[in-house]
Amino acid sequence: MPPIAYDYDRPPCYHAMKLLCALSVLLLASAGAVSSSLPVRRYGSFFNFGDSFADTGNDVVVFAAHSLANPSSRPPYGMTFFGHPTGRNSNGRLAIDFIAEELGLPLVPPSLAHNGSFRQGANFAVAGAFARDASFYRDIPLVGPLALNTSSGVQLRWFESLKPSLCHPAQECKGFFHKALFFMGEFGVNDYSFSLFGKNLSQIRSFVPDVVKTISTATERVITQGAKTVVVPGIPPMGCSPLNLAMFPSADPAGYDPRAGCLKQLNDLAIYHNSLLQEAIKKVQTKHRGVKVIYADFFSPIIDIVVSPQKLGFRGEILSSCCGKYNFNVSAGCGMPGATVCQDPSSYLYWDGGHFTEAAYRYIAKGWLNTINNYHA
Numbered sequence: 001m002p003p004i005a006y007d008y009d010r011p012p013c014y015h016a017m018k019l020l021c022a023l024s025v026l027l028l029a030s031a032g033a034v035s036s037s038l039p040v041r042r043y044g045s046f047f048n049f050g051d052s053f054a055d056t057g058n059d060v061v062v063f064a065a066h067s068l069a070n071p072s073s074r075p076p077y078g079m080t081f082f083g084h085p086t087g088r089n090s091n092g093r094l095a096i097d098f099i100a101e102e103l104g105l106p107l108v109p110p111s112l113a114h115n116g117s118f119r120q121g122a123n124f125a126v127a128g129a130f131a132r133d134a135s136f137y138r139d140i141p142l143v144g145p146l147a148l149n150t151s152s153g154v155q156l157r158w159f160e161s162l163k164p165s166l167c168h169p170a171q172e173c174k175g176f177f178h179k180a181l182f183f184m185g186e187f188g189v190n191d192y193s194f195s196l197f198g199k200n201l202s203q204i205r206s207f208v209p210d211v212v213k214t215i216s217t218a219t220e221r222v223i224t225q226g227a228k229t230v231v232v233p234g235i236p237p238m239g240c241s242p243l244n245l246a247m248f249p250s251a252d253p254a255g256y257d258p259r260a261g262c263l264k265q266l267n268d269l270a271i272y273h274n275s276l277l278q279e280a281i282k283k284v285q286t287k288h289r290g291v292k293v294i295y296a297d298f299f300s301p302i303i304d305i306v307v308s309p310q311k312l313g314f315r316g317e318i319l320s321s322c323c324g325k326y327n328f329n330v331s332a333g334c335g336m337p338g339a340t341v342c343q344d345p346s347s348y349l350y351w352d353g354g355h356f357t358e359a360a361y362r363y364i365a366k367g368w369l370n371t372i373n374n375y376h377a
């Protein structure tokens with residue numbers, strides 16, 4: 001989701017947070033893993049690209065550098081698992097955290113906010129990141145100034161500049177990356193969410209192929225570096241997020257999906273992106289034998305929860321957020337003064353206006369791990 005420029009003071013001290021973060025990882029890394037009895041292939045490291053659905057703390061550094069307020073570096077973000085904000089846009093762990101735990105790897109350290117080794121992995125994801133270059137979105141009213149240089153291309157450059165510290169001489173790098181797990185994304189949600197402030201849906205649909213092309217090119221770029229396992233997540237149903245439901249309501253009742261109550265046109269946009277992405281990934285897979293190029297479904301698990309919340313352990317009123325008043329008051333978002341937080345985050349799907357709870361990420365991660373473990377090229 002686009003970060004919103006709130007007018008409160010700057011994020012808390014980065015150095016103090018880093019120490020707390022390191023401590024909590026040491027203390028908590030093995031607690032509460034996703035239970036799965038499937039055999040798990042061992043990876044030596046975990047490299048991750050993406051946006052707020054995967055950012056484990058880069059936003060703290062990037063937003064501070066641009067003097068932008070960052071809700072996710074304020075309480076109650078992180079309250080359920082870490083006990084303090086880490087820069088994750090959730091109350092606790094993200095899908096990639098559960099996956100790292102299940103693979104016996106450390107929670108993936110944010111590349112810009114970690115002063116130690118990246119030999120077991122690095123996370124380049126930044127909240128608000130685009131697939132395409134940020135310059136495409138800078139002129140959009142209201143949100144354009146929040147379009148930072150953190151797109152997939154920028155993240156790939158960060159990855160490439162980290163390489164000398166991971167593997168040397170350079171000939172060793174391919175072997176090193178053979179044993180790594182890569183996640184390329186999710187990317188795309190911000191390309192579309194920012195554009196909603198300045199373009200209509202047919203204009204937005206017209207550049208979906210370009211967004212998808214950017215993601216598949218990025219996927220091939222890590223394969224060229226030696227990656228043998230690349231997971232490429234699709235995007236979640238954008239029409240279900242409490243923020244979009246509040247910002248872009250439909251005057252016509254037919255604009256809502258009767259089963260889920262989500263905005264149909266925004267979900268159709270996500271379905272369109274996901275179908276083009278799956279086709280593109282299949283082509284990459286065909287070109288690169290011996291590499292696993294795995295599509296991870298981010299859409300269905302959310303719809304599963306929206307349609308059958310109780311069956312999956314969630315409460316009934318599923319399209320409202322636990323933290324903040326996004327349903328009816330955009331200016332009282334999570335992490336802002338006056339925002340309230342629910343009693344039981346584990347029964348909610350949405351933590352804030354556009355991001356999921358730890359409980360939802362646990363469910364998503366379970367599906368993704370099954371996909372990875374059962375994939376045959």
Ligand SMILES: *[C@@H]1O[C@H](CO)[C@@H](O)[C@H](O)[C@H]1NC(C)=O
Pocket residue numbers: 115
């Ligand atoms: C990282 O650690 C080194 C050596 O301990 C120190 O000189 C440097 O200032 C640290 N950098 C940050 C960003 O904390």
Ligand SMILES: *[C@@H]1O[C@H](CO)[C@@H](O)[C@H](O)[C@H]1NC(C)=O
Pocket residue numbers: 148149
């Ligand atoms: C982002 O990168 C472009 C060129 O790629 C540059 O012109 C611009 O100044 C950069 N913006 C920021 C905020 O760093």
Ligand SMILES: *[C@@H]1O[C@H](CO)[C@@H](O)[C@H](O)[C@H]1NC(C)=O
Pocket residue numbers: 200202203
């Ligand atoms: C979307 O915007 C374009 C360019 O302004 C315009 O030509 C087109 O008619 C619009 N489409 C819809 C469905 O509003």
Ligand SMILES: *[C@@H]1O[C@H](CO)[C@@H](O)[C@H](O)[C@H]1NC(C)=O
Pocket residue numbers: 328329331332337338339
């Ligand atoms: C929205 O929240 C702000 C900040 O808490 C408050 O000042 C304002 O009155 C609220 N508006 C509505 C319509 O509830």
